[in-house]
Amino acid sequence: MNSNNVTIYDVAREAGVSMATVSRVVNGNPNVKPTTRKKVQDAIDRLGYRPNAVARGLASKKTTTVGVIVPDISNIFFADLARGIEDVATMYKYNIILGNSDANRDKEIHLLNTLLGKQVDGIIFMGGRLHEDLVEEFKRSPVPIVLAATLNQGYDLPAVNIDYEQAAYDATEMLIGHGHKQVGFITGPLEQQINGEKKFAGYRRALEDAGLPFQENDVILGNYTYASGLEAMQKMLERDDCPKAIFAGTDEMALGVIHAIQDAGFSVPNDFEVVGHDNTRLATMIRPKLTTVVQPMYDIGAVAMRLLTKILNAEEVEEKNVVLPHRIERRDSLRND
Amino acid sequence: MNSNNVTIYDVAREAGVSMATVSRVVNGNPNVKPTTRKKVQDAIDRLGYRPNAVARGLASKKTTTVGVIVPDISNIFFADLARGIEDVATMYKYNIILGNSDANRDKEIHLLNTLLGKQVDGIIFMGGRLHEDLVEEFKRSPVPIVLAATLNQGYDLPAVNIDYEQAAYDATEMLIGHGHKQVGFITGPLEQQINGEKKFAGYRRALEDAGLPFQENDVILGNYTYASGLEAMQKMLERDDCPKAIFAGTDEMALGVIHAIQDAGFSVPNDFEVVGHDNTRLATMIRPKLTTVVQPMYDIGAVAMRLLTKILNAEEVEEKNVVLPHRIERRDSLRND
DNA sequence: TTTCCAATTGGAAACGTTTTATATGGCGTG
DNA sequence: CACGCCATATAAAACGTTTCCAATTGGAAA
Numbered sequence: 163m164n165s166n167n168v169t170i171y172d173v174a175r176e177a178g179v180s181m182a183t184v185s186r187v188v189n190g191n192p193n194v195k196p197t198t199r200k201k202v203q204d205a206i207d208r209l210g211y212r213p214n215a216v217a218r219g220l221a222s223k224k225t226t227t228v229g230v231i232v233p234d235i236s237n238i239f240f241a242d243l244a245r246g247i248e249d250v251a252t253m254y255k256y257n258i259i260l261g262n263s264d265a266n267r268d269k270e271i272h273l274l275n276t277l278l279g280k281q282v283d284g285i286i287f288m289g290g291r292l293h294e295d296l297v298e299e300f301k302r303s304p305v306p307i308v309l310a311a312t313l314n315q316g317y318d319l320p321a322v323n324i325d326y327e328q329a330a331y332d333a334t335e336m337l338i339g340h341g342h343k344q345v346g347f348i349t350g351p352l353e354q355q356i357n358g359e360k361k362f363a364g365y366r367r368a369l370e371d372a373g374l375p376f377q378e379n380d381v382i383l384g385n386y387t388y389a390s391g392l393e394a395m396q397k398m399l400e401r402d403d404c405p406k407a408i409f410a411g412t413d414e415m416a417l418g419v420i421h422a423i424q425d426a427g428f429s430v431p432n433d434f435e436v437v438g439h440d441n442t443r444l445a446t447m448i449r450p451k452l453t454t455v456v457q458p459m460y461d462i463g464a465v466a467m468r469l470l471t472k473i474l475n476a477e478e479v480e481e482k483n484v485v486l487p488h489r490i491e492r493r494d495s496l497r498n499d
Numbered sequence: 500m501n502s503n504n505v506t507i508y509d510v511a512r513e514a515g516v517s518m519a520t521v522s523r524v525v526n527g528n529p530n531v532k533p534t535t536r537k538k539v540q541d542a543i544d545r546l547g548y549r550p551n552a553v554a555r556g557l558a559s560k561k562t563t564t565v566g567v568i569v570p571d572i573s574n575i576f577f578a579d580l581a582r583g584i585e586d587v588a589t590m591y592k593y594n595i596i597l598g599n600s601d602a603n604r605d606k607e608i609h610l611l612n613t614l615l616g617k618q619v620d621g622i623i624f625m626g627g628r629l630h631e632d633l634v635e636e637f638k639r640s641p642v643p644i645v646l647a648a649t650l651n652q653g654y655d656l657p658a659v660n661i662d663y664e665q666a667a668y669d670a671t672e673m674l675i676g677h678g679h680k681q682v683g684f685i686t687g688p689l690e691q692q693i694n695g696e697k698k699f700a701g702y703r704r705a706l707e708d709a710g711l712p713f714q715e716n717d718v719i720l721g722n723y724t725y726a727s728g729l730e731a732m733q734k735m736l737e738r739d740d741c742p743k744a745i746f747a748g749t750d751e752m753a754l755g756v757i758h759a760i761q762d763a764g765f766s767v768p769n770d771f772e773v774v775g776h777d778n779t780r781l782a783t784m785i786r787p788k789l790t791t792v793v794q795p796m797y798d799i800g801a802v803a804m805r806l807l808t809k810i811l812n813a814e815e816v817e818e819k820n821v822v823l824p825h826r827i828e829r830r831d832s833l834r835n836d
Numbered sequence: 837t838t839t840c841c842a843a844t845t846g847g848a849a850a851c852g853t854t855t856t857a858t859a860t861g862g863c864g865t866g
Numbered sequence: 867c868a869c870g871c872c873a874t875a876t877a878a879a880a881c882g883t884t885t886c887c888a889a890t891t892g893g894a895a896a
Contacts, residue, residue, distance in 0.1 A: 217852030245573035554882030
């Protein structure tokens with residue numbers, strides 16, 4: 163009855179075979195005569211045998227478990243990514259051990275070591291910035307590591323991303339195309355490469371290509387949250403020459419931006435136009451609905467996990483640095499052309 | 500250098516002691532002479548030894564890993580819960596294996612068995628409804644299971660919840676207190692006990708206590724999402740006798756409700772008043788800001804995990820069925836009194 | 837000194853699998 | 867009818883810990 167503590171040995175005895183044979187049946191090894199297989203299967207059912215994955219892991223050195231490190235699972239953004247990872251993991255019979263790092267270096271390193279101690283078969287890592295010490299640890303990891311929505315900063319690590327620079331360029335260009343001579347940019351900390359070297363660079367390139375001047379105070383840094391977006395825009399609105407077009411680094415900040423504008427008595431998109439980034443579910447939960455850069459978090463997670471399975475199975479991997487396509491989803495926070 | 504594949508035996512040889520002693524040092528067993536401890540510790544550092552948790556799990560029958568089953572981690576609601584669980588788990592040196600069930604019975608059962616196969620020390624389960632088969636499996640589980648934000652439906656399982664009936668009562672009563680003779684109720688499927696037997700019951704009791712009639716068509720069922728809230732309210736608005744006060748079963752639905760009202764040209768809270776449920780971060784990301792019932796998901800997760808650790812350590816547990824306090828957070832979707 | 841007890845250490849079994857090398861059986865072939 | 871081979875099955879050795887029990891050590895008391 164209680165399926166607990168019945169071992170492969172019990173099954174072997176019950177079925178009148180050796181444990182090796184039971185092992186083969188359980189693992190779908192073809193070298194078993196059908197009648198034997200049935201006999202064993204019956205014994206398994208009768209006893210309610212459930213293989214002990216820990217023992218299996220010890221003997222085979224494979225745990226069919228992968229570690230997932232994200233900054234904060236309660237952030238819709240990472241949660242979406244995690245779901246993509248988990249779905250593909252399930253598809254390939256893996257389970258995931260999830261850990262939150264708060265993008266903190268020490269936690270990241272500690273988590274990594276815990277996961278390696280647990281003998282995960284691989285790791286998917288997401289973080290704002292790759293600290294050197296972390297990369298050192300990565301390098302000596304006995305299992306493969308894949309970065310998701312995290313730039314590999316020149317290190318030779320498999321990674322799945324979109325082209326953030328181009329995406330920011332496209333968003334800025336779209337705003338400029340609506341006649342704006344000035345575009346505000348509200349994003350996260352610039353020391354995170356994704357903001358500093360990519361989005362920011364794309365923003366500047368777009369200005370430059372349009373022959374527009376770059377103005378230091380058109381850029382405000384927040385911390386990705388709604389509140390920081392709201393605050394940043396409020397600050398921006400105090401200026402006499404406040405830009406009437408805003409590109410926000412995340413949707414959540416974009417919501418804050420829109421509300422700050424509306425709270426000040428202006429209209430989006432009539433007085434101000436706003437473009438967000440990520441296309442989280444939030445984008446449609448606001449009026450006007452948000453035009454935003456689509457960063458397919460679910461897909462990034464799914465592709466990252468698929469990439470990891472390929473590496474684990476020693477399948478051929480054509481390109482370790484995957485760049486997924488992006489696009490801009492047009493909604494009502496932008497005027498019609 | 501490579502901390503991989505160096506075993507306790509290597510450390511023992513390096514330190515000139517037996518593996519039993521190394522094991523004691525690693526596990527902080529006090530019965531080791533300080534000088535010996537140091538010798539061993541040095542050897543560990545020199546070799547970069549990292550204990551193999553799988554072997555440890557096999558020998559000790561403890562994996563310091565707990566399983567977490569949620570319907571969908573990409574839902575902000577469950578993500579918050581998961582974060583609470585993970586934080587407390589980390590505090591007690593546990594890791595979590597996370598699985599998504601989509602509230603699907605077969606997936607739930609499959610997931611449960613996978614987790615048990617992996618020898619988790621305990622499980623935290625969240626789901627809309629406890630199917631009989633699932634409960635059967637729960638009963639024969641060799642490890643403790645704690646329900647989080649999930650009613651135990653009369654089964655004797657440890658659980659952490661709030662008083663949903665009273666919360667719904669309070670919300671409805673508050674709306675009635677604002678002079679409404681009619682209150683709309685938009686929630687999830689009634690077959691989920693939390694909606695059908697709790698929130699719905701609280702709603703009806705509040706009407707009854709106020710001497711107001713219950714009207715079938717004041718209740719509309721959705722599926723928790725923004726879109727379903729929007730749609731439900733649009734339907735409601737078609738009626739001539741549409742209620743001017745709405746209690747929505749989740750914040751996300753409440754946002755949909757508010758937007759439906761605004762899209763129809765009405766004002767919240769002047770024409771309609773709305774109360775949500777959960778107090779997710781969404782509640783402040785809308786104008787007007789949402790008045791909502793606070794269901795502390797993070798806390799529920801944290802308390803559930805803490806409860807599980809108590810059970811695992813055989814600590815005394817005074818009450819296995821924990822009911823956390825709730826309250827209503829007043830914001831602008833309600834008129835001032 | 838001896839004796840004895842407590843503190844410390846070591847040896848080896850156990851945990852439940854996988855896996856390798858080896859044995860067995862049946863059957864077609866010459 | 868004997869031989870060799872392929873398909874199956876078995877036995878036993880890993881895998882890297884923990885833990886029980888026994889052995890040793892050290893020092894205080896006698």
